[in-house]
Amino acid sequence: MTIIDVARAAGVAPSTVSYVLSGKRSISPQTRRAVEQSIRKLGYHPHAGARSLATSRTNVLALVAPLREDLTVMDFVAAVATAARNHDQDLLLLTKDEGPAALRRVISSAIADALIVMEVEAADPRVPTLLALDRPVVLIGAPDQPVDLSSVDLDFAAAGGRCVEHLADLGHRSIAMVGPAPSVYQRGISSAGRFLSGLTDAAQAHGVVAKARPCAHNYDAVRACLDALLATEPTGLVVNNEAVLPTVLAELHRRGLRVPDDISVVAVCSDSAATSGAVPLTTVPIPTVELGELAVEMIIRQLGRDAQPETRLLAPRLTPRASTALRS
Amino acid sequence: MTIIDVARAAGVAPSTVSYVLSGKRSISPQTRRAVEQSIRKLGYHPHAGARSLATSRTNVLALVAPLREDLTVMDFVAAVATAARNHDQDLLLLTKDEGPAALRRVISSAIADALIVMEVEAADPRVPTLLALDRPVVLIGAPDQPVDLSSVDLDFAAAGGRCVEHLADLGHRSIAMVGPAPSVYQRGISSAGRFLSGLTDAAQAHGVVAKARPCAHNYDAVRACLDALLATEPTGLVVNNEAVLPTVLAELHRRGLRVPDDISVVAVCSDSAATSGAVPLTTVPIPTVELGELAVEMIIRQLGRDAQPETRLLAPRLTPRASTALRS
DNA sequence: CTGAAAGCGCTTACAG
DNA sequence: CTGAAAGCGCTTACAG
Numbered sequence: 001m002t003i004i005d006v007a008r009a010a011g012v013a014p015s016t017v018s019y020v021l022s023g024k025r026s027i028s029p030q031t032r033r034a035v036e037q038s039i040r041k042l043g044y045h046p047h048a049g050a051r052s053l054a055t056s057r058t059n060v061l062a063l064v065a066p067l068r069e070d071l072t073v074m075d076f077v078a079a080v081a082t083a084a085r086n087h088d089q090d091l092l093l094l095t096k097d098e099g100p101a102a103l104r105r106v107i108s109s110a111i112a113d114a115l116i117v118m119e120v121e122a123a124d125p126r127v128p129t130l131l132a133l134d135r136p137v138v139l140i141g142a143p144d145q146p147v148d149l150s151s152v153d154l155d156f157a158a159a160g161g162r163c164v165e166h167l168a169d170l171g172h173r174s175i176a177m178v179g180p181a182p183s184v185y186q187r188g189i190s191s192a193g194r195f196l197s198g199l200t201d202a203a204q205a206h207g208v209v210a211k212a213r214p215c216a217h218n219y220d221a222v223r224a225c226l227d228a229l230l231a232t233e234p235t236g237l238v239v240n241n242e243a244v245l246p247t248v249l250a251e252l253h254r255r256g257l258r259v260p261d262d263i264s265v266v267a268v269c270s271d272s273a274a275t276s277g278a279v280p281l282t283t284v285p286i287p288t289v290e291l292g293e294l295a296v297e298m299i300i301r302q303l304g305r306d307a308q309p310e311t312r313l314l315a316p317r318l319t320p321r322a323s324t325a326l327r328s
Numbered sequence: 329m330t331i332i333d334v335a336r337a338a339g340v341a342p343s344t345v346s347y348v349l350s351g352k353r354s355i356s357p358q359t360r361r362a363v364e365q366s367i368r369k370l371g372y373h374p375h376a377g378a379r380s381l382a383t384s385r386t387n388v389l390a391l392v393a394p395l396r397e398d399l400t401v402m403d404f405v406a407a408v409a410t411a412a413r414n415h416d417q418d419l420l421l422l423t424k425d426e427g428p429a430a431l432r433r434v435i436s437s438a439i440a441d442a443l444i445v446m447e448v449e450a451a452d453p454r455v456p457t458l459l460a461l462d463r464p465v466v467l468i469g470a471p472d473q474p475v476d477l478s479s480v481d482l483d484f485a486a487a488g489g490r491c492v493e494h495l496a497d498l499g500h501r502s503i504a505m506v507g508p509a510p511s512v513y514q515r516g517i518s519s520a521g522r523f524l525s526g527l528t529d530a531a532q533a534h535g536v537v538a539k540a541r542p543c544a545h546n547y548d549a550v551r552a553c554l555d556a557l558l559a560t561e562p563t564g565l566v567v568n569n570e571a572v573l574p575t576v577l578a579e580l581h582r583r584g585l586r587v588p589d590d591i592s593v594v595a596v597c598s599d600s601a602a603t604s605g606a607v608p609l610t611t612v613p614i615p616t617v618e619l620g621e622l623a624v625e626m627i628i629r630q631l632g633r634d635a636q637p638e639t640r641l642l643a644p645r646l647t648p649r650a651s652t653a654l655r656s
Numbered sequence: 657c658t659g660a661a662a663g664c665g666c667t668t669a670c671a672g
Numbered sequence: 673c674t675g676a677a678a679g680c681g682c683t684t685a686c687a688g
Contacts, residue, residue: 012659013658014683015658015684028657046682050681055683071397094409110377250605276575341675342667347667352668663684
């Protein structure tokens with residue numbers, strides 16, 4: 001089933017079929033109709049390899065994702081996959097631990113046209129490769145030190161600030177934050193640091209006392225973290241660590257702290273995590289759908305003409321729910 | 329950077345480079361060395377499209393996944409991606425909601441060689457397409473009515489039985505089960521039904537009273553479900569619904585039921601969910617890594633010679649932890 | 657508005 | 673053990 005079969009069935013030359021498909025030159029209505037009918041009747045799909053050989057374009061985007069158990073990562077993968085299809089691109093999935101060689105391979109072999117890379121760390125060994133590739137690249141998650149690559153991210157500094165502002169508006173004067181695992185800070189995932197400094201700055205600006213701690217993903221770490229944070233009896237708690245969120249809430253309950261009566265809680269998490277517990281949580285969601293769509297749009301734009309690297313930070317939005325209340 | 333450049337650099341014919349790469353004929357050690365050196369020096373990667381055009385093989389596997397917020401789905405995607413790379417295949421990611429047309433497109437366009445499809449439902453519209461494609465297909469999750477396609481899955485009937493057996497061994501005589509959402513049963517995801525009947529059969533065999541309820545993913549549903557299940561004061565609880573697990577545990581605590589003192593809990597969930605709360609949970613994990621590896625192996629085998637469709641159900645393993653104890 | 661043909665970069669019979 | 677050449681199925685200048 002090739003373009004020649006379609007051409008024969010429609011009584012035209014193969015090149016005409018090609019032009020009907022690409023729309024790159026004007027075709028008489030009758031010819032177009034005949035060709036389109038043959039295509040449909042024969043169920044013709046052009047051979048991707050042949051097309052890629054002729055055009056040096058694959059219409060495949062590669063997404064490099066850290067494939068761990070993490071709902072936010074899952075959300076991003078889903079968002080990028082959907083956005084890619086909306087732009088007539090297929091999505092190749094690469095795992096983070098394949099390293100720089102996989103990026104070279106996929107581009108040099110013309111398996112994909114461009115790369116979307118999640119969670120690029122400070123001093124990430126993939127950055128030099130990404131730059132050398134000289135292909136469209138968009139990072140999801142702005143890196144610590146700015147590199148000469150495009151990226152999209154939530155404005156985590158503003159998000160940290162927004163959480164403080166919300167609690168301050170409700171009269172809270174002492175707040176605490178459960179952060180990501182220490183390893184996240186160490187690896188230089190900048191969102192963690194930016195959230196923290198946004199929170200700290202806003203606390204200062206609002207005259208609020210703020211205390212922050214990282215928190216690893218296990219029960220003992222959660223207990224130790226809360227022991228430290230609750231010592232000064234904060235009335236507001238910010239949780240920027242979706243993995244430990246259920247455990248944090250369970251632990252507050254165990255300690256006799258009612259939400260929001262004794263302590264207000266605002267979390268950075270997905271909507272489904274926010275609404276599955278007894279108390280619906282006030283959240284600043286990570287806009288994965290918008291970020292995925294934006295990343296794909298930027299890649300597509302770069303595939304057209306070569307654009308300058310740009311960084312787009314989306315403004316956070318806070319969804320108030322029942323877990324935050326006026327300080328009693 | 330083509331095979332001709334490599335050939336020139338090594339002083340051989342392009343076909344020789346090809347044969348060095350494929351190992352399909354014997355090459356003198358000197359020639360081989362020269363070619364391999366040129367390949368490395370030039371950083372040569374064969375053009376995937378050209379290769380696919382010449383061989384009608386892409387070395388790409390397509391995975392059709394339901395991209396919702398679900399850690400088990402994430403685990404499967406990660407497992408299949410890793411297994412694919414271990415077999416020198418790349419992974420194209422398709423979403424479940426693209427439907428049958430996407431399957432035809434990907435195969436007819438020679439974008440991928442074979443399909444791994446998750447969560448095929450009873451009367452799934454994709455099944456006829458999958459059969460008509462006449463390409464290697466492996467389902468992850470055995471469908472309700474057996475179809476003429478290969479599949480891999482956990483033996484959910486045995487898993488349900490294993491949970492009962494474990495609780496019965498500990499002296500429990502009345503148990504309850506929190507099942508997946510009603511919609512899951514309705515859609516005919518067979519794992520839910522098979523788990524339930526395995527549990528029911530084993531209960532009968534062990535002289536245990538068992539009560540089961542589906543449970544949607546929100547707080548009210550969890551409360552209603554537990555209201556119904558706890559009315560008869562079971563001493564053992566089986567949770568086959570990872571999404572509501574934290575909420576179920578929180579709700580038990582709220583009702584003053586201590587785990588495992590008042591009620592033993594065994595869950596079907598990932599290890600990370602099992603160990604993040606106050607009480608480490610006895611679990612029957614879904615062996616996503618093994619299933620993903622198995623699915624890829626079966627696909628690769630089918631790509632070689634055409635094999636008969638086969639269904640492989642992996643035996644469940646139960647990991648005892650602190651959430652189950654002798655009935656007091 | 658349409659066609660004939662070169663060329664994209666591989667693989668693999670065919671030949672030696 | 674190695675090479676020259678046909679062919680895979682497209683696209684796109686070139687020509688009319």
